[in-house]
Every structure is written in C-alpha cells, then in structure tokens.
Amino acid sequence: MQIEPGTPTDASDPDLGPVERLPLPDADLQLFHQLPLGASTTDLFQALQAETPWREESITLFGKTYLQPRLMAWYGDPDAHYRYSGKTYAPLPWTNLLLKLRDRMQQLAEAPLNSVLLNYYRDGRDSMGLHADDEPELGPAPVIASLSLGEARKLYFRHKRERGREGLDVTLTDGSVLLMRGATQANWKHGIRKLARPCGPRINLTFRQVQHGQA
Numbered sequence: 001m002q003i004e005p006g007t008p009t010d011a012s013d014p015d016l017g018p019v020e021r022l023p024l025p026d027a028d029l030q031l032f033h034q035l036p037l038g039a040s041t042t043d044l045f046q047a048l049q050a051e052t053p054w055r056e057e058s059i060t061l062f063g064k065t066y067l068q069p070r071l072m073a074w075y076g077d078p079d080a081h082y083r084y085s086g087k088t089y090a091p092l093p094w095t096n097l098l099l100k101l102r103d104r105m106q107q108l109a110e111a112p113l114n115s116v117l118l119n120y121y122r123d124g125r126d127s128m129g130l131h132a133d134d135e136p137e138l139g140p141a142p143v144i145a146s147l148s149l150g151e152a153r154k155l156y157f158r159h160k161r162e163r164g165r166e167g168l169d170v171t172l173t174d175g176s177v178l179l180m181r182g183a184t185q186a187n188w189k190h191g192i193r194k195l196a197r198p199c200g201p202r203i204n205l206t207f208r209q210v211q212h213g214q215a
C-alpha cells in the first residue's frame with residue numbers, strides 16, 4: 001500500500017494541520033502532514049544542517065564494520081544513554097532549538113520524550129536499513145515522534161515475522177510528523193531506501209523516551 005502526499009485526511013485542527021491514521025494493522029501510526037512548528041521548515045532545516053555536529057558512525061554486521069550511509073547526532077537529557085549496534089552513545093546537551101521542537105513533540109504525543117536521534121540524508125545515496133526501534137531501553141511500547149525536513153523520502157514498513165503480510169510505504173514530506181506508538185515496533189520494521197534519481201538533502205529527527213537505568 002502507498003500513502004502519497006495529499007491523501008484525504010481524517011480531520012483538520014488549525015493547531016495540528018491535516019492528520020491521518022495510517023492503515024497498518026497491529027501498529028499505531030498517525031501522520032501529521034504539515035504540523036505547525038512556529039518557524040518555517042526552511043529555517044529549521046538550515047539551522048539544524050549548520051549547527052549539528054554531524055558524525056559518520058560505523059556499524060558492525062557479521063563481524064564486518066561499515067560506515068552508516070548517512071550522518072547522525074544524538075541529543076538528550078544527560079542520563080538518556082542510547083545503545084545502537086553494540087555501542088553506547090552519550091547524548092549531546094539539548095540546544096534551545098531542539099528543546100523547543102522536543103516540547104512540541106511531547107505535546108503532540110502526550111508522552112515524555114527525553115532524547116532525539118538526528119539523521120542527515122545528504123542525497124539519494126543515503127539510506128537507513130530495515131530495523132525496528134525496539135531496544136529494551138525504549139520500553140515495551142515505544143512512543144516515537146519523527147519529524148522530517150527537506151526532501152521527501154519514503155519510509156517503508158515490513159512485518160517482522162510474517163513475510164506474506166502487506167507492508168506500507170509512506171511518503172514523509174517537509175514538515176510532516178509521523179507518530180509511531182503501541183505495538184508498531186513490536187510487529188513492524190521500517191527503513192529508508194536509496195534512490196536512483198537525484199534527490200536533495202533531508203533531515204529526520206526521531207524523538208524518543210529512553211528509560212532510566214536501562215542502558
């Protein structure tokens with residue numbers, strides 16, 4: 001199934017803009033197509049692109065180490081350590097801009113969010129492999145608010161165990177927020193494919209709640 005920008009929406013509230021519940025079974029996905037953020041998406045993109053100390057991280061798969069095909073940064077409360085691919089990352093301290101965005105995402109999710117992973121996809125060659133955000137420190141039903149800025153890219157969902165299940169492709173446009181909750185991470189993996197065609201840069205921010213004393 002494909003969800004394209006401009007799909008008719010369930011409801012529209014001026015504080016939230018058009019919002020849609022996505023038809024993926026055994027998941028809880030809400031897409032805010034153009035969430036009002038109190039600043040233009042162009043300004044937000046440019047500030048984050050310029051101010052973030054972007055890093056190329058490596059990942060070890062079957063004993064071989066590769067560079068991740070994108071740039072990353074991790075921010076959060078001082079105790080929000082995060083384990084990813086066998087490594088523990090200490091968070092950078094919140095910037096004023098990221099704190100403002102965090103507060104907006106908390107309000108939207110009606111849940112605490114003490115950290116954020118930033119991913120910078122420089123062009124269509126950058127991508128994210130299929131994964132679930134199901135690390136123990138995110139708890140049994142992680143709440144993740146994913147804000148996209150810049151070039152639209154497709155996020156694709158595939159079932160974790162049942163190969164025959166129909167998946168979902170959802171286009172994440174500039175200024176959209178995808179709320180993933182409930183059993184989403186328990187049942188589904190997601191990723192961003194490489195593109196063959198030229199494509200501009202994109203920044204994605206996934207706000208999360210890392211449980212204390214777990215990492």
Ligand SMILES: O=C(O)CCC(=O)C(=O)O
Nearest residue numbers: 117119133155192204206
């Ligand atoms: O770039 C995206 O939309 C996906 C990001 C993501 O899945 C993650 O940070 O875990």
Ligand SMILES: [Fe+2]
Nearest residue numbers: 131132133190
């Ligand atoms: Fe993810």
